[in-house]
Structures are given as C-alpha cells and as structure tokens.
Amino acid sequence: MKVLVPVKRVVDAYVTPRVKADGSGVETENVKMSLNPFCEIALEEAIRLREKGIASEVLAVSVGEVKVEEVLRTALAVGADRAVRIEAPRQTEPLTLAKLLKSLVKKEEVGLALLGKQAIDGDNNQTGQMLAALLGWGQATSVSKLEIEDGKAQATREIDSGLQVRAMVLPAVLTVDLRLNEPRYASLPNIMKARKIPIEVLTPESLGVEVVERVKTLSVVEPAKRESGTFVESATDLVAKLKAVKVL
C-alpha cells in the first residue's frame, strides 16, 4: 500500500508572525520557515507504517514554488521514499489543493492519504476532508491513535466531548492530530543523502487541474492589542480586583 503525505512549508511554529506593512499578508521573507508540525506527524506515522511492513512506499508531496522543496528535502531526510513538487502559485486554496492531490492519488495508485489536520498559517482544516470527498473515500479527522490491520484502519479521533474510535474501510483519508506520535529528527547522514534524491516536478496542467482563485484576500491586519495589565501582590488581592471589575 502506497501512502501519500502532503507537506506544507509554513512560518515556524516558534516564530511570532508579523503582518506586512501594506496589509497584503504575513511576512514570510527572511523568516524561519519549517515543515508544518501537523504534516510532520502525518509523515512520521506513514514512515512507521512502512517500518511495520504495512505501507510499501511513502510519497511526500508539496504544492508551491521551488522553495517548498526545502520541506520535501526534510521529508526525504526523515524517511520518505520519494518526493513530488506540484508547481503552483504560493497560496493555493484547499479545494484546488485537494483536486491536485486527488489527481496524484489516482496517478500513483495511492491506498492511504495521511495529512496534517491543518496548517498553522491558514488554519483552514479543510484539505483532507475535501480530498476524501473528491476521491469518494471515507475520512477520519483529528486522529490521535491509529492501528491498521488486514486492510482496515482503527482510528481514534479527538472530538469535542472526548474520543471516538472509528473502524475505517481502506482506502481512506486520515488527518492527524498532535498526540498521534512524536516525530523523529533526521540524522546528518540522512540529510546529506536526501540532498541527492531527485524531486519530481509536476504541473497543475499535467494533472488536469485548473488553478483558480475562488476566495480573494482583501486585507490582512494585526489583531486588536490588549491593553497592558497590572501585577497584584497576592491571591486575595487578585480576587478583590476581579470582584471590583465585576467578573467574579
């Protein structure tokens, strides 16, 4: 079973994003960029499935300009077998992404798609579900535990009021949550080796997908700043202050 793992290059989770002065978006030049943490977890899970003999191949894919090959190199260094970049403008909408991925799934005869549940830049949480819909596959989102046996997956999902275990028929799309696993680090020799693995480049045209803008970003601004607060001396003072502003 071939496993597809889409990976996204995003502003590093430990960097505080800064809004551009012209209001067109968030600054991504000269900012530390990394593999989206949720994609990292999906990739780790796929590699573990291969190590257990359940997956035959882990195929990493990223959509974007040449720069996104950085995260594909990272994916190769931690253990992806192959990497594909789909050439596209920097911000591709989830539905277009899902169409590109669907086409790749068909082309590569993928049996399982593992995705991060969201990217920490757009915070959309859409692509996996859309991919499942377009493929006519089942979906399990926010998966925090996964067991696969005899062509069936048992996925534990984080839901609003607790946990839900869903038995899934494969093929399926699974989106992963934070507690599924702890991703490994790439070793230096593997990082060096990954530099030499060729990355296949595809275009939306070759996948039969038209890239269109369906939602336009009009402006991006900083959120309202909170006024700075004050320190209190004791818990008793804190209660008094909270009572004074009538929230207790």
Add this chain to the structure above:
Amino acid sequence: MSVLLIVEHDGSSVLRTSLSALRACVGIKEKSGGEVVGVVAVSDRQADEVARDLASFQGIDKVLVCKDARFAHEDAEAFAASLVSVAPSFGHIVAAATFYGKNLLPRLAALIDRQQISDIVEIVSEKSFRRPVYAGNAIATVESKEDIVPLTVRTSAFDPVETREGEAVIEELPVPDGAKHAFGEVVEETLSSSERPDLTSARIVISGGRGMQAGEHFQLLEKIADKLKAAVGASRAAVDAGYVTNDYQVGQTGKIVAPDLYIAVGISGAIQHLAGMKDSKVIAAINKDPDAPIFRVADYGLVADLFEALPEFDKALE
C-alpha cells in the same frame, strides 16, 4: 438567497455552539435576505425531540430533519452526501467551527465544488468575512467570488440565540441511497461527562498548564470552578502530559474560548495557547515565572507558586 445551518445536538437538545452559529446566520440573512433553515442529522429515536428543540429558537425559519439509524453516531460522509441535493438552493452553508463542523463542512463544500471559508469572526458583507489566521496573530478580510459560500463560525465571536414563542416548520430531508455507503463505523466513544458548564460557553474558565505538575492537582482548579460555576480547561502541555483529557484543551487547534473571565494557572502562554483565549474579556494569570508570556496578555498577573496561591484564592472567594 437563504442560509443553511448545519446543527449539532446531543441526542435531545441543540448544542450551544450551534446556537452561536445561528446568531451568525441571522447576521448573514440581514444582508442576503431569504430564510435561515436549520438541518440536523438524527436517528429515528432522537428525531422528534431534537427537531422540536431546534424549531423553538429565534431566527430559525425552517427545520430539516435528516433521519437515519446511522446518525445515532457522527457520520460526515453520509450527512454531507445527504445535503448535496439541497445545497444549491442556499447562498450560504454554515456550521460551527467545532470538531464536528470542521469534519463535515469541507467534505460538503468539495462535493458541491465550492471553496469554504473557515472560522469567521465577523460578517462584513454578504460575501466578505473576517477570520483569524496564523493562530490569531493576523486577521484576514476575505471575499468569496462564488454563488454558494460554505462557512464555519468561530463560536466565541457570536452570542448564542435564545428560545422564542412559537415554532418553525419541520420537514424531512430524505437520505438518498447513494449516501448509504458505509465508509466507517463508530465502534467506541469515550465522552467526558461533567456537571460543570461547557468550556466554549462558560462565563468563567479556569485553566491549568504544565505548572500543575500532576493530574490530581487539577482538583485545586475544580474546587474553585465549582464555586464560580466555571469550566475547567488546560493547555496543550497539560493534555500531552496526561493530566487531563483532550477535550480540555484550549488553543489554536483545540477549543477557542472567550469568556468574561479566563484564569490561567501555571500556563506559560505559548502563542498556540494564546490563540485559544486571548479574546476573553478579562484575563488573570498565576505563574511563578515573572517573564512568562502569559503576563503580556493578562489584565491581572500574580507572580506566585500556584500551590500557595490557589488555596488562598479559594479562601478569598468565601
């Protein structure tokens, strides 16, 4: 054009998160005209009670009941497929940005070939909305170019609607045979049951972080929560450490809350946590590290050992 609201319930009543999303639907209707139609997926046993409850809320013009035995559990594949035929008669399709709504709506959006807008906090016009991105470090104003706009709503940004006199019309929405394919089956659910108010709708939330050091220490927070009728939350670090279960998690990828008062205890304040609570009206923080980032968003900060501060806080409430 009318607005379709996908409604969540607990088997008998509509969830408050859906009532917040309903408030957003009423706001959209003011700009787009038409009706607000609420749709629920229910099992036969639950159908009447849930439908009647939904029909009793302000702003609902019509209730659609999608009834099937499979809807005793969440089934996004079947529900999305059932909504495809009615979707084109609506200008907006709305769900709360809960785990349930996030699971379902993108699937429906893709089935009808429309791009969803996630997590809106403000309605600017019929087609344009504001939404936080980058864990709330930026607010984007976006505009849909499409005729049908699927939207999820950040529930903390909209007050839930109240009940009213009279009831809306209730109609059935059949589940087409094509929607009955079994992609998966819920084999087990572990649901937290608590007498305390729900995190996303509580007036006061008290949350613990890694500084709590152990699950049993959350009792210190629970004792205070019970006195204040507050909900108890947690940071990702506390959930990862196993102190409390995942449904407690407040943050970018957990639950987003905006209560009147948020009390952060032993939480350092990573941007991912701040994303889930920084719109609270008043924020109080207790942490022994004076440089903890949580103090930058707190209205009232107390630098103290929480194991001394919490009993004192509790006593001062009496």
